[in-house]
Amino acid sequence: MTDLTVGIPRSLFFHAEGPLVCAFLEALGVSLVVSPPTDRRIFERGVSLAVDETCLPVKIHLGHVDALKDRVDAVLVPRYGVLKPSEGEMCVKLWGIHDVTRNVFPELRTISYDVDLVYGGESETRALTRLGRELGASGSAARTALARARKDSAASRSEAASRQERELAERNGSPAVLVAGHTYILDDELMGAPVLRLLQRQGVAVARSDRLPDLHGLRKRALDFSPGLKWAYNREQVGAIMEMRERVDGIVVLLSFPCGPDSLVAELVQRKIRDVPVCVIVLDELTASGGLQTRIESFCDIVKMRGTRSAGVLQ
């Protein structure tokens, strides 16, 4: 097996696909170093390294790579592009993220795997198996480790989904809010976490769009709402909104400036969802916690008032 120490940036694909990839590499005996949760330093380094107009999650990604670069032999930056038609495709920012990382850090050794069924890549199974072999594992060891890692990550995913479902079911009449957003935003310590904490502090039950049971089903279901929607993560979010709109009292759409897919999808959601209050929160480099708190408080007030009103009607 390779004696490389591989750095895993806690950014972008790490949040959704990372559990699988890390379990896979660990099973193969690769020693991994995951960067710490995003902090001010990582954030500021990322902002200074990136082209101005890059979206916030990519800037933060570059900060994470910077935090790893002197501690590891190579940094893993996967590329996901066009998936199966039923799944959709990734935002083109993510198509380019490996090359962007290489160009921002020309001296850094990067390793990657390329999941893309149209532009030169391959299926995830083949891509990860190839990565395992490049790191010195035999093909069969890689396949076994991958199958194992798939099973484990699916199990932990479904456990998180059941936990969320249980919390929703046992919420005792308090209003529920669905937060729709990319996992790499919701899971980030500086981007999504403060918003989720503020919501919880308002006493509403919080459901996350990426913690529903069947994300692949949601990717298909989203097409009923928006037939031309091609971005996989956005499909999950829109599918989650369709799935949950009757069960929640409010929807928070959480996105970052200037996210390309979200700029359009959030617009469509606001225009087409009229039966549930929708609050679109755009995070940028300057998001002030005071302003954020006020918006979330007033949104929660609306949600709570609406909850009591409909309860009144029911009585």
Added chain:
Amino acid sequence: MSEQRRITFPHMGPYWVGFKHIGVESGAEVIVPPPITRRTIELGARYSPEFVCVPFKYTLGSLIEGIERGANVAIQACGGCRFSYYAEVQDAILRDMGYEVEFISLQGGGNLLEVMMDFKRKVTPERPLPLIARTFLRAFRMGEAIDEVTGRVRRDLAFEAEPGALKRIEAQFLRDLDATTTPRQVAEVRRAALDALNRTELRRPERPLRVLVVGELYVVMEPYTSSRIEDELSANGIEVHRPLDLTTLIRHSIAYRTHVPKMVAGAAPYLTTHIGAEGTESVARTLAAIRDGFDGVVHLKPFGCMPEVSAMAALQRISREHTFPILFVSCDAQSAEAGMRTRVEAFADMLRIREAGVLYA
């Protein structure tokens, strides 16, 4: 259907001639939207999502201006990246604005053949396919004529002896092209324009400065979006080349299975994979420009354009490693001509100083 269909489409540079031709030939009335102006982008920006890329705002504004002139059918094409999703959101916006228009989005990922099939399905189902194919082919020939003539004007504009001569020929050519009805006439008009260009007196220095324009498709093809940066370059005595025009783009989109790998290879070692839309092409063309002895590159993109922002990471490194001048221009709803003029002048001065071998350490 009781009411006569009156079709409109978004403006994009000189290509309205071909778009109009397709509509007319298919038996519909066509409302050509007015050229893009400040009003177009103000309208578009007012009703668009805040940070959507700027071609969305321009094309929405242009469709509104067509509808104001009486159109009841809006046609929008679809391409790569966010462009594939414009139609659905613009449809919802126009509906919310209270316009009762039929919104037709032509699917096909920019592939002309599929776009044509979709046009038949959605616009003129009763017309036989060969007829439509002929119409599209003729429109494509018009596009080729436009690309050849405007490409020549772009290259020579800096050197015309009599100011305004080339743009006059170009304007006359577009008027004549608009009046053609047969492929033979298209060929004649094209020939006449090229002859007129050949007869025009040019004062080209022995070795003029040469600049290549690369970037996102809409802002490179609709001059208003970049405050006519190509004309500004010409005004500074620079020979302007641009590899991307509409017919080239259409050819690439049909042959994307060979074209994209070719571009990825051309962008090595700075890129290893396709980064979306024209991003890979911008990098490959810039590297080719360095090899071909160009003096500089101008990179145009809408603010926040995802593939071109990724390309910039590579282009900045190329510029550094090859000490090669690249002017990065981000187009948004507030572009101002005076600011653009100053930037282009400074860029031209820098190219000239570099050419003269004067280096300030």
